[in-house]
Amino acid sequence: MAWTWFHRLGSPPYVYSLAARLTPWFAWPAAALILYGSYLGLAIAPEDYQQGDSYRIMYVHVPSAWMSLMVYTTMAIAAAVGLIWRMKVAHAVAASCAALGATFTFCTLVTGSIWGAPTWGTYWEWDPRLTFQLVLLFQFLGYSALRAAIEDPQRADRVTAVLAVVGVVNVPIIHYSVEWWNSLHQTASVMKLGKPSMPPEMLVPLLVMALGFTFLFAALLLTRLRAEILSRERAASWIRDVVNA
Amino acid sequence: MSEFFEMGGYARYVWPAWGIVFACIVLNIYLARRALDRARFEARKRVAMKAVDAQLKGEAAT
Numbered sequence: 001m002a003w004t005w006f007h008r009l010g011s012p013p014y015v016y017s018l019a020a021r022l023t024p025w026f027a028w029p030a031a032a033l034i035l036y037g038s039y040l041g042l043a044i045a046p047e048d049y050q051q052g053d054s055y056r057i058m059y060v061h062v063p064s065a066w067m068s069l070m071v072y073t074t075m076a077i078a079a080a081v082g083l084i085w086r087m088k089v090a091h092a093v094a095a096s097c098a099a100l101g102a103t104f105t106f107c108t109l110v111t112g113s114i115w116g117a118p119t120w121g122t123y124w125e126w127d128p129r130l131t132f133q134l135v136l137l138f139q140f141l142g143y144s145a146l147r148a149a150i151e152d153p154q155r156a157d158r159v160t161a162v163l164a165v166v167g168v169v170n171v172p173i174i175h176y177s178v179e180w181w182n183s184l185h186q187t188a189s190v191m192k193l194g195k196p197s198m199p200p201e202m203l204v205p206l207l208v209m210a211l212g213f214t215f216l217f218a219a220l221l222l223t224r225l226r227a228e229i230l231s232r233e234r235a236a237s238w239i240r241d242v243v244n245a
Numbered sequence: 246m247s248e249f250f251e252m253g254g255y256a257r258y259v260w261p262a263w264g265i266v267f268a269c270i271v272l273n274i275y276l277a278r279r280a281l282d283r284a285r286f287e288a289r290k291r292v293a294m295k296a297v298d299a300q301l302k303g304e305a306a307t
Contacts, residue, residue, distance in 0.1 A: 034270075042263075043249065053253035060266040099276065103269045111262040118258050216270065223277040230284035234291065243289040 010087050012229050013238040019222040019229075027219035033212030040205035048202075057115040059205055063213040064107040066191075068136060069171050071101035071217060075143075076168035079161035091157035092232060094164055095147065096224035100217060102140035109133060120184055128177040129185035132170055139167045153232065 008014050041059035048055040075097035082090035112130070113123045124130065143160055150156035178187045190196045196203055233239055252259040 038263075047253060052255060054255040054258055056252065056255075056259050057262040060263055064266060100273060103273055107266045107269050110265050114258050114262045118255060216273075220273055220277045223281050227277075227280040227284035230281075230288045239288050240292045243285055243292055 010085070010089055012089055012092075012233050012236065013242075015089050016226055016229050016242065019226050023219050023222045026215045026222065030212050030215035030219055033208055033215060037205050037208035037212050040208060045202050045205050046199075051119060054115065054118045057111055059209050061108060061111040061115060062190075062206060063210040064104050064111060065133070066210055067213050067217055068101060068105040068108050068133070069174060070214070071097050071104055072136060072139070072164075072171055073168065074221075075101060076164045076171075079164035082157060083161045083165065088157075088232065089229070091161065092225055092228040093221070094161060095157075096221055096228050098140050098144045098147070100220055100224070102137060102144070104213075104217075105133065105137040105140060109137065125184050127184045128181040129174065129183050132174045132177055136170055136174060139163075139170065143167075 037059065041056055045056070045059075047053050075094045078090045078093035078097065081087055082094060109130075112133075116125070117123050143163055146163060147156050147160045150159060175188075175191070177183060178185050189198050190203070190206070198206070230239065230242070250256060250260075
């Protein structure tokens with residue numbers, strides 16, 4: 001049957017062992033890609049004719065920003081699947097995303113702020129892009145706070161899932177904010193139609209870093225998902241085989 | 246080499262930005278592994294408690 005894979009993904013023991021098997025396949029490439037990307041970005045990529053070496057902040061700022069949106073989107077999709085098909089594992093995925101998303105968003109804001117000092121002459125401006133990115137941080141933190149405040153785990157899953165799904169509206173707002181409003185923040189150089197407005201010597205390190213960050217997110221998500229599944233499956237007998245192995 | 250670390254005069258912006266991101270990555274790896282270790286420990290404890298319970302019940306029955 002074509003749908004058996006989907007049903008298997010609803011089974012906590014299957015997902016637990018699948019996550020355990022997959023983690024190293026994401027973790028080691030992530031380490032290699034991030035180290036290689038850092039070397040390319042810091043030492044090999046040419047300096048910018050306008051910004052000098054300060055633009056090298058881009059190699060951590062932009063992947064963090066992409067990840068913050070990708071983590072939120074993942075969280076919202078998992079939450080929606082959890083709501084629609086009442087899938088416990090999907091709620092566990094959504095719960096595992098929140099802390100990871102908050103740190104990527106934090107990194108985006110801090111590195112952007114540091115980059116702003118030499119290029120814009122200010123660490124912070126209440127600019128649409130910056131403001132909505134700050135809102136995203138509060139969405140991740142609010143999700144975790146709401147989850148912590150509700151004692152019944154199933155109710156916590158449902159209520160936080162609604163919050164996550166409704167909040168996904170901020171993802172396109174952040175992406176298009178630089179086009180919809182007059183923004184201090186530059187418009188997209190890579191995530192747009194047509195050719196990226198960057199030479200390959202500068203673009204390749206960025207893509208290597210972005211891929212590394214994506215793999216890192218996958219490895220961290222799978223690890224947190226296993227923890228989440230273990231603490232949720234209180235009565236299940238398969239737990240015994242897993243922890244004694 | 247020192248030229249590399251000076252980052253064309255932008256060292257005080259470039260290095261803290263990279264440092265914070267790498268610190269966040271390391272912290273995230275640590276926290277995720279700690280979460281899994283704790284969940285495993287708690288699960289092992291629950292399994293052991295259940296085994297003890299079952300044994301006690303068995304002894305009480307005989």
